[in-house]
Amino acid sequence: MAEVKLFGRWNSPYSHRVEMALKLKGVEYEYIEEDLRNKSPLLLKYNPIHKKVPVLLHNSKPIAESSVIIEYIDETWEGPSILPQDPYERAMARFWVKFIDEKCTVAMWKACSSPGEEGEKAKEEAAQLLKFVEEEIKGKKFFGGDNIGLVDFAANFIGYWFGILQEIEGLELLTKEKYPNLCEWIDGYINDSFIKDNLPDKDKMTQVFKAYAQAGYKPKI
Template sequence: MAEVKLIGAWFSPFSRRVEMALKLKGVEYEFIDEDLSNKSPLLLKYNPIHKKVPVLLHNGKPIAESSVIIEYIDETWEGPSILPKDPYERAMARFWVKFIDEKCLVAMWKACFSPGEEGEKAKEEAAQLLKFLEEEIKGKKFFGGENIGLVDIAANFIGYGFGILQELMGVELLTKEKYPNLYEWIDGYINHSFVKDFLPPKDKITEVFKAFAQPGYSGYKPKF
């Protein structure tokens, strides 16, 4: 059997993306929980460019960046398809993942943690960006159609972690009233029998977010 290891962090939504992909394919793996405030020689060795998780080791060969890893997993192992088979639909799935990573998550994170005018501007930007996802999910059970796919996995922070974060920070951005289609997706996503296994306890995630929110906090903080 091929040796598969995943260098990640238990609270990282990007690490969880990869874990979900491995589980969907039925791949056995070893999870190496990284202390991102004191990065290990192992992480620095296998991801010297970005120095961040996740990193997949397959027979000793490293693959970095969650979206790249997921495509590798989808192409390497048998099992349910994570990306669509149709070339156009595959291209669109990649587009939405890029949109989520480079636009939505950045604005949503800033909306919660940036002070004053910068925070208000980020809230407005995030609200506009979420409207695109609201329209994209309209009439669908999941972004992948009837089954969870690449975009659903990529949006896991929107589906779970962000609700905890905005409650903690007193931000009302993603609500049922403003985004009924997206909210319906969230409800179906977090209550899916497969997804439930990957949702960290709310109290543990809350403690992590509380640390990020402390004035003068200088430890690790995700850089969306």
């Protein structure tokens, strides 16, 4: 059995952030694709609480939740640091990951997937939350400074996935006029050679999300 296995989903921003962390560290791993509408017995075994991807299996020991997995990767393997070394900066990175995951991403997803009044409220909420991210990234190349780090990986839904969804849904929520600093970060992030080589194909993503929309199926990210 391979020392490291990753249970994931090809179009999941959470799976991809873990894959990018593994690749940044140069860790060899076996990738196992999951069908989230027909979850495998192994996924349910290794993540019985949340029953979702990603799950990292290292020497037969499972670790769930993408931000937890990335911290484990950073502490376990040598290579470029993903979290800052300074304790205060590490704490702030964890704060922004939590803010992005539990506030921004949730509101932005609802803005794309919820109809009527609920969707409008989500758009308003997302617009307000993104202002905080806009201010945080101001004057920086990446959230971690000059190098890609934990918060950049956590913000990959904002940086890539949401752009595709926004285009499909005809939204104008995240624009250069409203969020110039954030959009500058997005441009630098998705065009970074390392990130660019590890993002899912845009055309394939677009086709899948359009098919979901036509079928009335709103997948959970």
